[in-house]
Every structure is written in structure tokens, then in C-alpha cells.
Amino acid sequence: MNKLEKLFDRIIGKVNISLRGFNFDAKEYLKYLQNYIPLRQLVKFYAFYGFIGHQPFNFHFSRSNLAGSYFLGNCMVDNAILYKSDIRGDELKSKGDTINYQDIYFTLDHDEKVRIQDSILIKTLVHNCSNDPANFELFLIKNAASAPYANIHGSLVEGCFLGPFATADLTRLHGCILGTYAYVQTGELWKENIGNGRILIRNDNNFEFSYRFSPRVLDRYIRFKIGQQPSGIFIDFIRKRKEAFQQIFDAVNLEPPPMVPKSSSLSRYAVVRPKTHIGENVLVSQRAYLENSFLGNGANAQENCYIINSRLKGDNVTAHGAKLVHARLAKNVFVGFNAFLRGTADCPLDIGTGSVVMPHTIIDLKQPVAVPANHLVWGYIQHPDDLKYNSLSLKKFAAVRLKKTIKTMKFSGNGAAFVQAFRHRIQHILEANGAYFDGKHNRGHAQQEQDISFNIIQPYMTGPRKGLFPTLDIQP
Amino acid sequence: MNKLEKLFDRIIGKVNISLRGFNFDAKEYLKYLQNYIPLRQLVKFYAFYGFIGHQPFNFHFSRSNLAGSYFLGNCMVDNAILYKSDIRGDELKSKGDTINYQDIYFTLDHDEKVRIQDSILIKTLVHNCSNDPANFELFLIKNAASAPYANIHGSLVEGCFLGPFATADLTRLHGCILGTYAYVQTGELWKENIGNGRILIRNDNNFEFSYRFSPRVLDRYIRFKIGQQPSGIFIDFIRKRKEAFQQIFDAVNLEPPPMVPKSSSLSRYAVVRPKTHIGENVLVSQRAYLENSFLGNGANAQENCYIINSRLKGDNVTAHGAKLVHARLAKNVFVGFNAFLRGTADCPLDIGTGSVVMPHTIIDLKQPVAVPANHLVWGYIQHPDDLKYNSLSLKKFAAVRLKKTIKTMKFSGNGAAFVQAFRHRIQHILEANGAYFDGKHNRGHAQQEQDISFNIIQPYMTGPRKGLFPTLDIQP
Numbered sequence: 001m002n003k004l005e006k007l008f009d010r011i012i013g014k015v016n017i018s019l020r021g022f023n024f025d026a027k028e029y030l031k032y033l034q035n036y037i038p039l040r041q042l043v044k045f046y047a048f049y050g051f052i053g054h055q056p057f058n059f060h061f062s063r064s065n066l067a068g069s070y071f072l073g074n075c076m077v078d079n080a081i082l083y084k085s086d087i088r089g090d091e092l093k094s095k096g097d098t099i100n101y102q103d104i105y106f107t108l109d110h111d112e113k114v115r116i117q118d119s120i121l122i123k124t125l126v127h128n129c130s131n132d133p134a135n136f137e138l139f140l141i142k143n144a145a146s147a148p149y150a151n152i153h154g155s156l157v158e159g160c161f162l163g164p165f166a167t168a169d170l171t172r173l174h175g176c177i178l179g180t181y182a183y184v185q186t187g188e189l190w191k192e193n194i195g196n197g198r199i200l201i202r203n204d205n206n207f208e209f210s211y212r213f214s215p216r217v218l219d220r221y222i223r224f225k226i227g228q229q230p231s232g233i234f235i236d237f238i239r240k241r242k243e244a245f246q247q248i249f250d251a252v253n254l255e256p257p258p259m260v261p262k263s264s265s266l267s268r269y270a271v272v273r274p275k276t277h278i279g280e281n282v283l284v285s286q287r288a289y290l291e292n293s294f295l296g297n298g299a300n301a302q303e304n305c306y307i308i309n310s311r312l313k314g315d316n317v318t319a320h321g322a323k324l325v326h327a328r329l330a331k332n333v334f335v336g337f338n339a340f341l342r343g344t345a346d347c348p349l350d351i352g353t354g355s356v357v358m359p360h361t362i363i364d365l366k367q368p369v370a371v372p373a374n375h376l377v378w379g380y381i382q383h384p385d386d387l388k389y390n391s392l393s394l395k396k397f398a399a400v401r402l403k404k405t406i407k408t409m410k411f412s413g414n415g416a417a418f419v420q421a422f423r424h425r426i427q428h429i430l431e432a433n434g435a436y437f438d439g440k441h442n443r444g445h446a447q448q449e450q451d452i453s454f455n456i457i458q459p460y461m462t463g464p465r466k467g468l469f470p471t472l473d474i475q476p
Numbered sequence: 477m478n479k480l481e482k483l484f485d486r487i488i489g490k491v492n493i494s495l496r497g498f499n500f501d502a503k504e505y506l507k508y509l510q511n512y513i514p515l516r517q518l519v520k521f522y523a524f525y526g527f528i529g530h531q532p533f534n535f536h537f538s539r540s541n542l543a544g545s546y547f548l549g550n551c552m553v554d555n556a557i558l559y560k561s562d563i564r565g566d567e568l569k570s571k572g573d574t575i576n577y578q579d580i581y582f583t584l585d586h587d588e589k590v591r592i593q594d595s596i597l598i599k600t601l602v603h604n605c606s607n608d609p610a611n612f613e614l615f616l617i618k619n620a621a622s623a624p625y626a627n628i629h630g631s632l633v634e635g636c637f638l639g640p641f642a643t644a645d646l647t648r649l650h651g652c653i654l655g656t657y658a659y660v661q662t663g664e665l666w667k668e669n670i671g672n673g674r675i676l677i678r679n680d681n682n683f684e685f686s687y688r689f690s691p692r693v694l695d696r697y698i699r700f701k702i703g704q705q706p707s708g709i710f711i712d713f714i715r716k717r718k719e720a721f722q723q724i725f726d727a728v729n730l731e732p733p734p735m736v737p738k739s740s741s742l743s744r745y746a747v748v749r750p751k752t753h754i755g756e757n758v759l760v761s762q763r764a765y766l767e768n769s770f771l772g773n774g775a776n777a778q779e780n781c782y783i784i785n786s787r788l789k790g791d792n793v794t795a796h797g798a799k800l801v802h803a804r805l806a807k808n809v810f811v812g813f814n815a816f817l818r819g820t821a822d823c824p825l826d827i828g829t830g831s832v833v834m835p836h837t838i839i840d841l842k843q844p845v846a847v848p849a850n851h852l853v854w855g856y857i858q859h860p861d862d863l864k865y866n867s868l869s870l871k872k873f874a875a876v877r878l879k880k881t882i883k884t885m886k887f888s889g890n891g892a893a894f895v896q897a898f899r900h901r902i903q904h905i906l907e908a909n910g911a912y913f914d915g916k917h918n919r920g921h922a923q924q925e926q927d928i929s930f931n932i933i934q935p936y937m938t939g940p941r942k943g944l945f946p947t948l949d950i951q952p
Contacts, residue, residue, distance in 0.1 A: 046728060051946055053939025252522060252728055252932060451939075456728060456932035463529030463927075465952070470527055473949045476941070 004039065004065055004467035007079060014118050014143040018159025018175050022193055026161050028226045030145055033122060037083055042067045042467045043459055045084065045249075048269075049075070049474070050452040055090065056111055059474040065459060065467050068249075070269070070286055074113040081120045086287065086303045088127040089114040090445070091432060093136060101133040112137045119144040121152075124162070125303050125320045128154035131170050131187070148230055149238075149304060150178075151320050151337050163196065164230040165222050165321070167337045167359060180224045181213065183337065183360040199360050199378070203421065207413030213362075214408075217380050221340065221362060233364075234340065237323065241289055241306065244271040252456070263437055265449040270301070279314065283433045283446035293324075296331075298435030300446070309345070317429050319359065326365075327351065330373065334426045340364065351377075356394070356422055376419075378409060394419050480515060480541055480943035483555060490594050490619040494635025494651050498669055502637050504702045506621055509598060513559055518543045518943045519935055521560065521725075524745075525551070525950070526928040531566065532587055535950040541935060541943050544725075546745070546762055550589040557596045562763065562779045564603040565590040566921070567908060569612060577609040588613045595620040597628075600638070601779050601796045604630035607646050607663070624706055625714075625780060626654070627796050627813050639672065640706040641698050641797070643813045643835060656700045657689065659813065659836040675836050675854070679897060683889030689838075690884075693856050697816065697838060709840075710816065713799065717765055717782065720747040728932070739913055741925040746777070755790065759909045759922035769800075772807075774911030776922070785821070793905050795835065803827065806849065810902045816840065827853075832870070832898055852895075854885060870895050 012030045019026050045068035051057045060076045069082040073089025092112035093099070099106045112129055115138055124146040130139035131154050141152060146162035155168035159175045162168060166178035169185040176189050179196035186202040194200060197213030222232040229235075248254065248269060260266045261280045269286035272278075276290045279297040284290065288301040289308070296314030301307055304321040311328045318324060322335045326343030333351045335341065336359030343349035347365040351357065352373030363369065363381040371377055371387065376397050379390040389407045397404075400415030411418070430436065434444025459469045484506075491502045521544035527533045536552045545558040549565030568588035569575070575582045588605055591614055600622040606615035607630050617628060622638035631644035635651045638644065642654035645661040652665050655672035662678040670676060673689030698708040705711075724730065724745055736742045737756050745762035748754075752766045755773040760766065764777040765784070772790030777783055782799040789807045794800060798811045802819030809827045811817065812835030819825035823841040827833065828849030839845065839857040847853055847863065852873050855866040865883045873880075876891030887894070906912065910920025935945045 051936070053936045053941050057946075250728055252726055451937040453934035453937050454932075455934055456930075458929035458931055460527070460529045461927040461929050465529055470533075471951045475947045 002039075002464050002466050003063075004042065004081075004465075007063070007065075007468075008081060008120070010079070011081065011118050011120050011143075011145065015120075015145045015159065015161060018143050019161060019177065021191065022177060024161070024177055024193065025226070026145065029147070029161065029224075030120065032227055032229065033120065033145075033147070037122070039467055042081070042083065043461060046456045046458045047071070047082075047469065048454050048456045050449075050454050051474075051476075052448055052452050055448065056094070057089075057474070057476065058111075058113070059472060061457075061469055062471045064469055066457070066469050067459070067467075074111055076113050076115045078116075079118045080116045082116065082124075083120075083122045085121045085124040086126065087114055087116065088125075088303075089139070091127065092129045092139065099133075099136050104133075106133075106136055108137055110137055112139060114139045114141070116141045118142055119146075119157075121146045121150075123148040123304075124150045124152060126152045127303075127320065128170075130154060130156055132156040132172050147180075147224060149234070149321055149338065153320070153337070164224050165234060165338050165360075166194075167321075169337065169359065180230075181218060181222050181338070181360055185359075197360075199358065201418075203413075203417065205413070207411065207415070207418045209418060210410045211358075211378055212408050213380060217362070221364075237306070237340075241271070244273070244289065245287070262450075263434070263439070263447060265446050265452075267449070267452075268454070281435050281437045281444075281446050283444070283449070298430060300429075300433045300435070315430055315435050317426060317433075319429075322357075330355075332426075333357070334422075334429075336361065343368070354394070356426070361390075376422075379407075478515075478940050478942050479539075480518065480557075480941075483539070483541075483944075484557060484596070486555070487557065487594055487596050487619075487621065491596075491621045491635065491637060494619050495637060495653065497667070498653060500637070500653055500669065501702070502621065505623070505637065505700075506596065508703055508705065509596065509621075509623070513598070515943055518557070518559065519937060522932045522934045523547070523558075523945065524930050524932045526925075526930050527950075527952075528924055528928050531924065532570070533565075533950070533952065534587075534589070535948060537933075537945055538947045540945055542933070542945050543935070543943075550587055552589050552591045554592075555594050556592045558592065558600075559596075559598045561597045561600040562602065563590055563592065564601075564779075565615070567603065568605045568615065575609075575612050580609075582609075582612055584613055586613055588615060590615045590617070592617045594618055595622075595633075597622045597626075599624040599780075600626045600628060602628045603779075603796065604646075606630060606632055608632040608648050623656075623700060625710070625797055625814065629796070629813070640700050641710060641814050641836075642670075643797075645813065645835065656706075657694060657698050657814070657836055661835075673836075675834065677894075679889075679893065681889075683887065683891070683894045685894060686886045687834075687854050688884050689856060693838070713782070713816075717747070720749070720765065721763070738926075739910070739915070739923060741922050741928075743925070743928075744930070757911050757913045757920075757922050759920070759925070774906060776905075776909045776911070791906055791911050793902060793909075795905075798833075806831075808902075809833070810898075810905075812837065819844070830870070832902070837866075852898075855883075 015026045042065045047066035047069045049071035064080045068084035070086045075089045097108045141157045143159045144157045147164040149165045150162040151167040154170045156172040160173045162178045163180040165181045167183045172188045175191040177193040182194040183199045197218040199211040201209040222234045224230045263280045264282040266284040267286040270284045270288040273291040277294045281298045283300040285303045289306040291308045293307045294311040298315040299312040302320045305318045306323040308325045310324040313331045315332045317334045319337045321338040327349040330353040332354045335357040339361045341363045343365045347368045350370040354374045358378040374394045375391045377391045398416040398419040404411040434446035436442040488506045518541045523542035523545045525547035540556045544560035546562045551565045573584045617633045619635045620633045623640040625641045626638040627643040630646045632648040636649045638654045639656040641657045643659045648664045651667040653669040658670040659675045673694040675687040677685040698710045700706045739756045740758040742760040743762040746760045746764040749767040753770045757774045759776040761779045765782040767784045769783045770787040774791040775788040778796045780797040781794045784801045786800040786803040788805045791808045793810045795813045797814040803825040806829040808830045811833040815837045817839045819841045823844045826846040830850045834854040850870045851867045853867045874892040874895040880887040910922030912918040
């Protein structure tokens with residue numbers, strides 16, 4: 001057994017200890033990962049990191065395998081296995097920033113860092129900054145394991161297991177399990193098991209939004225059984241487009257397509273197929289897939305998102321892992337994490353101005369559907385009639401004061417606060433991504449990442465360290 | 477003026493200070509380099525380094541541009557501009573090694589390192605280990621500048637300028653100029669100007685070998701005038717084959733050609749064109765070019781060498797920068813640094829068993845030429861008759877006791893010691909490269925470099941640091 005295999009077992013042991021008490025055998029799930037990603041896969045793919053002149057960065061990697069993973073900003077990785085994951089430390093807090101946490105003010109002593117220790121992350125996205133009030137300078141992921149297409153977004157994750165397509169969003173997780181396609185945004189969670197297909201948003205005593213996919217529906221889209229690889233429509237969809245990424249990862253330098261305006265940036269690790277139009281102030285991140293689509297001014301396409309035969313009018317957010325097929329989005333439409341929106345040529349999806357598609361929403365059309373402007377959409381939609389039970393105008397939502405239940409969607413608390421929180425966040429995302437750049441002010445990722453440099457690192461190919469990467473420390 | 481341009485000027489200043497007193501304007505020559513390699517070239521090319529599980533390595537890079545350069549082993553680079561150079565720290569001395577210098581014994585405290593400071597090296601090869609008895613643990617290149625295709629082989633170089641295709645071989649150089657295509661192997665040189673096309677080998681009081689190309693001949697092959705790029709047949713020859721290297725540098729992973737035996741290694745940064753045969757225990761280094769050639773067992777093809785329409789029977793050394801066209805080499809033929817051996821289909825070159833082609837020899841045939849076995853060859857050869865004045869059997873050479881002059885070749889001292897030194901060195905090179913590997917013992921570079929991993933690093937693309945690389949420290 002070489003060092004990497006020992007590391008795998010060591011991490012399994014740590015996750016198991018953290019999750020003792022649940023009727024859940026983390027080891028069995030992780031064993032699947034071990035079969036799914038044998039040593040030869042972990043040796044096969046290079047890792048890469050990007051840096052930009054005016055942005056702070058520090059990469060430190062030791063005793064880890066980083067096969068196929070990408071790093072940006074401040075990232076420390078020790079004793080970890082990161083397989084085709086994206087660790088974006090480019091929205092971290094900076095030294096001198098002052099944070100207001102419930103009217104207690106903190107000023108940061110040093111730049112925040114993403115630190116990943118004793119963890120196995122598979123095709124997982126890590127982004128944003130920590131919301132841990134005890135550790136504003138540390139975005140920690142420790143003793144954790146995640147299955148493919150999980151998102152860890154501004155979330156401390158300690159001693160947890162995240163299922164496939166699960167999202168931890170602005171939530172400190174200690175000793176938790178997030179089931180398949182589960183989404184949480186609750187501030188903090190201690191030793192909870194969030195079941196498959198559950199969507200849970202909770203803001204202290206202000207509001208709670210909850211939805212749960214029926215197991216019958218969820219199984220068609222994504223299922224994850226002990227001893228098996230994740231499968232279902234989500235996986236088939238991604239697998240079908242896998243090869244297009246192969247060639248862009250095999251070339252060191254690709255000429256950028258000429259169609260990208262100066263105010264926009266298109267990652268050279270994104271797939272762009274004809275005929276795609278990219279407007280001003282557009283960010284297209286690595287591992288995004290664009291085909292025959294129009295991205296209007298201020299639109300963005302984040303990691304693991306697919307935009308196919310679609311039209312985004314402008315100022316649109318397509319969050320990490322969201323998929324759009326035959327969709328026409330008016331201005332300011334937001335599509336949340338891992339949402340799956342699939343129309344067809346005959347049954348397109350229209351979404352009106354300012355509407356919000358909740359994270360982890362599935363819209364898979366049998367008939368044309370048009371979501372009106374300024375609506376909130378959630379759950380599972382196939383027909384126009386489904387909108388009755390899976391959408392509500394933002395105005396009506398904001399008017400909710402105590403409780404609102406629509407089939408499996410349960411909302412309680414202050415609707416206005418809920419709507420306001422979403423609006424505020426969408427504004428922040430557009431700002432951070434550079435949608436409001438005027439040629440001088442309001443620079444964001446779209447403008448900053450044009451001049452990125454990429455470095456490529458590889459593991460040992462033989463010997464006891466086979467699959468581990470050397471110890472690297474990179475600074476400006 | 478950005479930081480890189482300031483660095484260029486700073487190095488120019490340091491070289492100029494070191495070379496004060498010579499009627500030689502280093503600044504003028506370096507200005508040519510500045511025009512030849514503008515900032516956009518220094519931003520365009522990635523650098524790369526290789527590492528192997530069982531070999532020690534430590535890379536440290538700071539405040540430098542490394543465009544297109546390659547690193548192996550222990551390499552430290554600070555405040556330097558290395559353009560498409562090869563820094564091979566894989567034959568350095570190790571901690572614990574005991575060195576005998578004129579019967580004084582030293583044991584190394586730590587692993588030797590190549591350290592390059594305040595220097596500009598252009599398409600230069602740095603290899604072997606330092607022969608500086610005052611600093612066995614340091615292979616230092618400081619306040620130095622080199623023009624394209626210079627070799628710095630086991631030579632401390634401090635405050636020097638090396639012209640194009642010049643070679644410093646096992647010689648400590650302080651405040652020296654090596655002219656175009658000059659070669660020195662003299663142990664030490666202080667404040668000397670070695671003229672263009674001069675070959676000088678001196679071993680303390682044992683022997684001295686000296687040769688000088690006529691300026692008329694040299695100018696045809698390589699000339700370097702103030703304000704101009706180097707030009708001539710050498711440059712034309714290389715430029716003609718430049719594009720073949722483009723595609724191998726543009727791809728991250730290339731499948732190795734199937735024809736390479738397990739005991740041999742072929743760098744993925746070498747060009748191999750049909751139909752080329754690679755035998756057992758063969759080393760083909762990065763930036764080697766092979767075309768329609770046969771490399772017998774134990775042959776090697778080092779950096780910047782070209783082997784075209786040629787046949788190497790086995791145990792052949794083709795040293796850094798040597799070129800072979802329509803040449804048939806019997807067993808144990810040695811071809812030294814930057815030798816240019818060009819036959820044609822009608823006028824091939826044959827070299828007999830055990831013969832030694834001196835470094836910086838030009839054989840450019842108008843008629844077929846056959847060098848007999850066990851001969852030493854030097855100088856300039858076009859016709860069979862030229863062998864009279866440019867070769868001597870090793871037996872006769874070994875018999876020289878005081879002096880031997882053949883046209884511009886002057887030898888004095890102990891011929892046997894001279895021949896013995898060459899034989900000893902060729903053996904060492906074959907051993908180090910793995911020519912004698914028997915499947916178990918005598919491993920060398922050919923066997924060790926099969927499992928190499930390459931990492932790729934790039935400079936800042938914009939801002940005040942444009943063209944500089946970030947600070948990197950990489951260890952096992």
C-alpha cells in the first residue's frame with residue numbers, strides 16, 4: 001500500500017469518527033469513490049492554479065493528491081485528495097476588512113485562506129468566503145468527504161459527508177450529512193442528517209423555506225446507492241458532454257476566440273461551441289460549457305454550468321452547476337446552484353425579468369412553459385400547470401407574514417426578509433462578477449480574470465509517493 | 477518601465493562592471509538581446525520543471541523571468557532572466573559525497589545546488605556539477621550573460637559574457653569573455669577574453685590543446701555582430717526545424733511513441749520524426765531532434781542536438797548541441813559539444829569505432845569522408861584530404877610527449893594524459909546516462925527519467941510585474 005492509499009484510508013477513518021451516531025456507513029460510500037477513482041485516475045490528471053497580477057495569492061500544497069483540480073487565490077491543502085475540484089479563494093476577506101457580526105465588529109489580522117485538511121472532495125466546487133464568526137480568517141474544510149458536483153459555498157465544513165449535487169451554502173456544518181441533491185443555507189448545523197432532495201433555507205428567527213423532492217422524481221435525476229456510482233439524468237447529461245473538455249485540458253495554450261469583448265473574460269478551461277455570443281461584462285468560468293447560446297451584457301456562467309441553445313438577455317446569474325437548455329432568460333433572471341432547466345426546441349422555457357429560480361430546482365419540459373416576471377420558482381416543473389404549485393410572485397411572497405404552504409413547499413416567517421435577502425445576494429453576485437463595470441469603475445471577476453496566468457502541476461508517477469504531489473509554496 | 481525591464485537593466489549594469497577593462501561593450505551586445513527578445517516574448521512562453529520520485533529536487537524561483545526554460549534537480553534562480561534555457565541540476569553532488577581535490581578530501585554538508593543570480597541566459601544549457609573547490613556545494617552563475625546556444629557545463633561563471641555557441645566546460649570563469657563558438661576546458665580562467673572560434677583545453681601542467689577557426693570559415697557558420705542577431709549556417713539549420721518543436725510545447729500530455737524500450741527514455745519535449753529507431757538504454761533529452769535515424773543501444777541524444785538521416789551503432793555520446801546529418805557512427809564514437817557534422821545522401825560521413833570528435837568541430841562535406849577507428853578529430857573538414865590536418869590516431873596522440881603542431885592545432889604536454897582524460901570522461905558520460913544498464917544495475921538518466929512528471933509555470937500577464945514569475949518553492 002503506497003502513501004496515497006494510506007491517505008485515503010486515513011481520511012475515511014476521520015470522516016467515520018465524525019459521523020459516528022448516524023445510521024450511515026460513510027466508509028461504504030467512500031469505498032465506492034475508491035473504486036470509481038482508482039490510483040491510475042489520480043495519477044492521470046494535472047492540477048492547475050491561476051494568478052493575476054493585482055490579486056493576492058498563496059498556494060500551499062503538501063501530502064495531497066490534486067488530480068484535475070483548480071485553485072485560485074489563497075489556498076492551503078494538506079493531507080487531502082481533491083479530484084477535479086475547483087477551489088476558488090478569490091472572494092475571501094482581506095487583511096483590514098471589518099466584519100459586523102450581530103453588531104460585534106471584527107477587523108481581520110490577515111488575509112483569509114481556504115484551508116482543506118484530511119478531506120476527500122470529488123468534482124466539488126469551493127467558493128466565496130467563510131461565514132464562521134469564530135474564524136473570519138479561515139475558510140476551513142476538514143475531515144470531510146464529498147461526492148461529485150457538491151458545492152461548498154462560504155461554508156465551514158468539519159466532519160461531514162456531502163452527497164452528489166449537494167450544496168452547503170453559507171452554512172457552518174459540523175458532523176453533518178447532506179444527502180443527494182440536498183441544499184442547506186441555515187447559518188449553522190450540528191450533527192444533522194439532511195435527507196436526499198431536501199432544500200432548507202433558514203435565517204435565524206426571520207424565516208424558513210423548506211422543500212423536498214419526492215424520492216420517485218429524485219431517483220430519475222440523481223441517485224446514489226451504496227456500492228454504485230451516482231447515476232440518473234444529471235450524470236447522463238454531463239457524461240454526454242465530457243469529451244469536449246478533454247481537448248481543452250490537453251492543450252497548454254489556446255488562442256481565445258476573437259468574439260470576447262474586452263470587458264469580459266472567458267476561461268480557457270471553458271468549452272465554447274458555435275454559435276455563441278458573449279456580451280460585455282460577462283464572466284465564463286473554468287468548466288463552464290456554452291453551446292449555441294447568447295450571453296447578454298453582465299451575464300455570467302459559473303463552474304460546472306451548461307448553457308445550450310439558450311438566450312440570456314443580460315445581468316443573469318447562472319450559478320455553479322446550473323444547466324440551461326432551450327431556455328430564454330429575460331434580464332436579471334437568477335438561476336441557483338445545480339438547477340436543471342431543460343426545454344426542447346418545441347417546448348422552450350421562458351423566464352421573465354427579475355425572476356428567481358431557486359437553487360436545486362428541476363424544470364424538465366413536456367410542454368412550453370413561461371415563468372412570468374418577478375416570480376420565485378422552486379421544485380419540479382414539467383407542465384405550465386406545475387407553476388401553480390412551484391412558483392409565486394415575489395410580491396406575494398414578500399407579503400407572507402407567518403406561514404405559507406404549497407404542497408411540499410413550506411415557508412414560515414417574514415416573506416419580505418426572505419425576498420430581500422435573495423435580491424441583496426443577486427446584486428452582490430452581479431457586482432462581484434463585474435456585471436456593472438462601466439469601463440472604469442466596478443471591476444469584478446469578468447474584468448480581472450482576463451489576464452490570468454495558469455500553472456500546471458503533476459504528481460509523482462512512480463515509487464511510494466505515486467499519486468502525491470510535491471510540496472509547493474507559491475506567492476507573489 | 478516595469479520591474480522586468482528594470483531587472484534587465486540591472487543585470488546589464490552588473491555584467492558591465494564585471495567586464496570593465498576589456499575593449500568590449502557588453503551593453504551593446506545585451507541591447508541586441510533586449511531587441512531580439514522583447515517583453516512580449518518573455519511573457520509568451522511557459523517554463524517547466526521535472527521531478528522524479530527517487531531523485532532529490534528543490535526548485536526556488538524568485539523575481540525572475542523563466543520564459544521557455546526547463547529545470548531539473550536542485551535549482552535556485554533569483555533576479556535572473558532565463559530564456560529557453562535548460563538548467564539541469566540532476567548530476568549535482570550529494571550530501572555526504574567525499575571529493576578529492578589534489579589530495580585534500582572534502583565531505584559535502586548538504587546537497588549541491590545550481591544557483592543563478594543576476595544573470596541573463598539565452599537558450600543556454602547548464603548541466604553537470606560545479607568544479608569549484610572552494611564551493612563544492614554550489615554551482616554558481618552570477619552577474620553573467622550568455623547568447624544563444626552557449627553551454628555552461630560544470631563551470632562556475634561569475635561576471636562573464638558568453639557568445640553564441642560558446643562552451644564553458646569544467647572551468648571556473650571570473651570576469652571573462654568567451655567569444656562566438658569559443659570552447660574552454662581549463663580548470664580556471666581570470667579576466668581573459670577568449671576569442672571567437674578558439675578551442676582551448678588545458679590541464680594544469682599536464683597538457684594544452686589549442687585550435688582556432690579562421691574568421692573566414694567561422695563567419696559562414698556563426699557570426700555575431702553588435703546590433704545584429706547571431707546568423708550563419710548554424711542559425712539557419714536550427715530555424716528550419718523550429719516549428720516542429722512548437723506542437724510538442726503546446727500539448728500538455730503526449731502519448732509516448734510505442735517504439736521506446738523500457739530501458740530507454742525519450743523526453744516528451746523532444747521531436748521524433750519517422751522513421752527513428754531507439755534501442756535499449758538510450759537517453760533522448762528535451763529539445764533533442766531526431767529524424768529518420770537509428771540510435772543503437774546505449775546511444776544518447778542530449779539537449780539541442782539534431783540527429784538526422786544518421787545511424788549510431790551504440791554507446792555513442794551526442795553531447796549538448798551536437799548535430800549529425802547523414803552520419804554513420806560506429807560503436808563508442810563520441811561527438812562533443814556543439815559539433816556540426818553534416819554529410820549528404822551522396823557524401824555521407826563515416827566515423828570508425830572509438831573515435832572522438834572534439835567539441836566545436838565542423839565537418840561539412842563536399843565529398844564522402846570516413847574517419848578511421850580510434851582517431852581524434854578537430855577543426856574544419858570538408859574533404860577526405862582535410863583529415864590529414866584535422867585528425868590523428870589516438871595511439872599517435874597518446875605518444876606525444878612535448879609538442880605537436882598541425883596547422884592551427886597546437887598541442888603541448890603529455891599526449892597520453894590528454895587521451896586518457898577523454899576516455900575517462902566518455903566512460904563517465906555513458907555511465908551517467910545509463911548506457912550500461914543490465915536490467916538491474918548501472919541505472920542512469922535513461923532509466924530514471926522514464927517516470928518524470930512535468931509542472932508548467934507562467935509569468936504575470938499584466939501589471940508592474942508583467943513577465944516576472946511568482947515566487948515558487950517546490951520540494952518533495
